[in-house]
Amino acid sequence: MSVTILNHSLIKHKLTNIRKKETKTKDFYQHVQEIAGLMAYEISRDFPLKKVEIETPMCKSIQYEVAQDVVIVPILRAGLGMTEGIRSMIPTAKVGFIGLYRDEETLEPHEYYAKFPSTITSSIVLVVDPMLATGGSAVAAIDMLKKRGAKDIRYVGLVGAPEGVKLLSNAHPDVDIYLAALDDKLNEDGYIVPGLGDCGDRLFGTK
Ligand code: PRP
Ligand code: URA
Secondary structure, three states: OOEEEOOOHHHHHHHHHHHOOOOOHHHHHHHHHHHHHHHHHHHHHHOOEEEEEEEOOOOEEEEEEEOOOEEEEEEEOOOHHHHHHHHHHOOOOEEOEEEEEEOOOOOOEEEEEEEOOHHHHOOEEEEEOOEEOOOHHHHHHHHHHHHOOOOEEEEEEEEEOHHHHHHHHHHOOOOEEEEEEEOOEEOOOOOEEOOOOOHHHHHHOOO
């Protein structure tokens, strides 16, 4: 298990933009996508490669291709905001979906939807959700994926709280965690501080 905070100037700059309370839906969504694309570029650095024989206009040549398929699994709704950004970097990736909402009182996650490509058992599975708060949603999503046979799972989020990182790494020590930032704490309502507020609402303009 590893926790990687992606230390990249462009990621930090764009993250500052989405943290600002005055950033509106259109710019918020665009920056989330761009950050997710940059994160995908960094995370895929060590994806396994296989040798392939190709023919250039000049000659036959041995070159390299990514050896494993990739499946992106956004946790609805907010994970959708990151999906197109990752697909712009890995356009051959398939996409599965997990619908979870967090009860506002208990903060417990509730499942309402699941749909996965059959290749999740042999693919690199990127679970994406911008906010790792208590960690309950991430743990539940990964439980669902493991039940369906996924083995190589990585969690990709924008902002994490220490509480969420702890819960996720204890529940799923085999899952590497990638974040754009590790924030200070959760407040009494279970929101990340300083955070960026309610990510789903800010992405889709629902408040
Ligand atoms: C948010 C967020 C995560 C979850 C994180 O979703 O997108 O899925 O909360 O909180 P946790 O780590 O404490 O589980 P929310 O339940 O608000 O649903 P939404 O994306 O549909 O708005
Ligand atoms: N979900 C959000 O959208 N934001 C938080 O800070 C915590 C959970």
